[in-house]
Amino acid sequence: MTSKPMLVLGMMSGTSADGIDAALVKISGAPPHLNIKLLGHVKQNFPPSVRNEILRVAEQKPLAPSEFSQLHARLGKLYTDTALSACKRLAISPRRVDLIGNHGQTIYHQGEPVDFLGAKTASTLQIGDSSIIAALSGITTIGDFRSADIALGGQGAPLVPYVDYLLWREANLGRVALNIGGIANLTVIPANANPSEVFAFDTGPGNMLIDALVSRFTHNHSRFDEGARIALRGKLVPQLLDQLMQDPYLERKPPKSTGREYFGAAYVEKVRSLGLRYRAKPNDLIRTATIFTSLSIVDALHRFVLPKAKIHQLIVSGGGFNNPLLIGQLAALLGSSQAGARHTVPSSPRTKAVPGIEVLSSGSFGIPVDAKEALAFAVLAYETFHQRPSNLPSATGARGPAILGKISYAPPR
Ligand SMILES: Nc1ncnc2c1ncn2[C@@H]1O[C@H](COP(=O)(O)OP(=O)(O)O)[C@@H](O)[C@H]1O
Ligand SMILES: [Mg+2]
Incomplete structure (x- = not known):
């Protein structure tokens, strides 16, 4: 019709x-x-x-x-x-x-x-x-x-999955649509899915934590870490990353949604005080927050997606796609290419690599990430x-x- x-x-x-x-x-x-x-x-x-x-x-x-x-x-x-x-x-x-x-x-x-x-x-x-x-x-x-x-x-929430399903369902490909806005959320569209098989949830912070740290450390001169320039000057703080990865939100079963109520100012304060404990410099904190953001997405795939569906492609949209460290880390753990390999961090069972998932931008489907x-x-x-x-x-x-x-x-x- x-x-x-x-x-x-x-x-x-x-x-x-x-x-x-x-x-x-x-x-x-x-x-x-x-x-x-x-x-x-x-x-x-x-x-x-x-x-x-x-x-x-x-x-x-x-x-x-x-x-x-x-x-x-x-x-x-x-x-x-x-x-x-x-x-x-x-x-x-x-x-x-x-x-x-x-x-x-x-x-x-x-x-x-x-x-x-x-x-x-x-x-x-x-x-x-x-x-x-x-x-x-x-x-x-x-x-x-x-x-x-x-x-x-x-x-x-989320409401976009209806549209993801209409745009990207495929008979022979399992796909995940991932939007990295302030919060990151994903839609799982198993191969040949009908609408009731599509599921979706917020994985945790997208750019929100990175943006808040950048605003804070630059006294509002910068709103976000353009090109990941600040993070790339910092060092990963593994103990801090481990602590962040234990956040109870990551364990909660979908359907789940979150926002500034959880990952807002109070959360940023918690990250800052943990940073002090590990003597992290601002750049180190921003790097660690960026890697945490990528790993929280990989963690969500391991816990809630891959046990249920074979995934061939990850289609990324949202402003976070423009952060090369965030995306490089994701691609290094998911993609088959070595493109982002230099960003890899020591892996654990929940963040280990899942090679063979092609990481694409929504732009490759004619829809620019923004x-x-x-x-x-x-x-x-x-x-x-x-x-x-x-x-x-x-x-x-x-x-x-x-x-x-x-x-x-x-x-x-
Ligand atoms: N060039 C860039 N480098 C790094 N991060 C970027 C870049 N462009 C956009 N971003 C990130 O994307 C965010 C905006 O993403 P957006 O999809 O608009 O989120 P929301 O839907 O929450 O408004 C910015 O706040 C910033 O963190
Ligand atoms: Mg926006």
């Missing part, structure tokens, strides 16, 4: 709070055969004052209702600016764009119910008002994708627009399928 193609703009701003990625996508058809074509993507950084406030709020620092309301509106305006400048840079009139999928900025995520005012409660909140985007851009906008899944007992998640939210919006469910209960743990999000209509023309 096919339908008239729609032009959908997906927008994503993740836990790194670096900025907004926007992807313009042409989509037609209905599952399991969607035609998904990326037409272009742009990125807009957050102004530093906005970024600082997002990070402060995401760390659960006090926020008056007035400030909360203002931040929600300010982000709505920034997303609108990004949408309109994306149209301009991609030379397409906003009038021709049918729909926006707006992930929003997560400021709180509690996927597992916890006691709250006498009742077990789970919740998630992405801000950046979709009504503002729809009213000011003239493009109908869908936002708040996660809440319906949580209402059905799911974790509200466009992947934004593209995914364009696809999820398209599904919601057609009133189809797009959570994968096997990935989120929900009781059943949910049609995700809320719709804000464009003003009449």
Whole structure:
């Protein structure tokens, strides 16, 4: 079955709070055969004052209702600016764009119910008002994708696996899609899988720990370790790595999701004080945190993926793909090539090499690493627009399928 193609703009701003990625996508058809074509993507950084406030709020620092309301509106305006400048840079009139999928900025995520005012409660909140985007851009906008899944007992995350499945299922290849954003998460798509066989979870930190250490040691002059330059000047501290690898999050069984609530400021402080104990210099700490990030992903493959499915390819997306030490270490342990071999560390049963898994970028499938998640939210919006469910209960743990999000209509023309 096919339908008239729609032009959908997906927008994503993740836990790194670096900025907004926007992807313009042409989509037609209905599952399991969607035609998904990326037409272009742009990125807009957050102004530093906005970024600082997002990070402060995401760390659960006090926020008056007035400030909360203002931040929600300010982000709505920034997303609108990004949408309109994306149209301009991609030379397409906003009038021709049918729909926006707006992930929003997560400021709180509690996927597992916890006691709250006498009742077990789970919740998630992405801000950046979709009504503002729809009213000011003239493009109908869908936002708040996660809440319906949580209402059905799911974790509200991860949602991208639905799109990974549509994009990358293969009759004869087992694949893992890995996104290294602030948090790293993966989707397992066994060969010839049906949707209920797809599973996914957050493996732990992606760039979050590295970014926080870099900001701290450079007094906010640098936000991230560009080209891993800082880490490459440091030494690995094996005792610290061992301690980090004992983090209880790594042992928790999927489905599981995490965020700044766990791997945020308090965690960074813990890493810093461990660093002091082992007399690690800042560069050593950043190197060790980078290697830990790679190894936590390999650990997750050993514990939860390889016992269940034969994997031939790892398809990597997200800003972490641009960190050569992070990726070099992964490729050295997984790939058959010797490309990253110089980065290898002493192996343990949980981090030993799994040769023969080809490490690829989503770019090799026509989706640049920075466009992947934004593209995914364009696809999820398209599904919601057609009133189809797009959570994968096997990935989120929900009781059943949910049609995700809320719709804000464009003003009449
Ligand atoms: N050239 C680079 N070198 C090292 N790290 C990079 C580079 N480019 C991006 N990154 C990392 O990617 C992060 C942004 O990744 P992104 O996929 O946008 O995450 P999120 O989805 O959490 O916003 C940056 O904060 C940084 O850590
Ligand atoms: Mg980002």
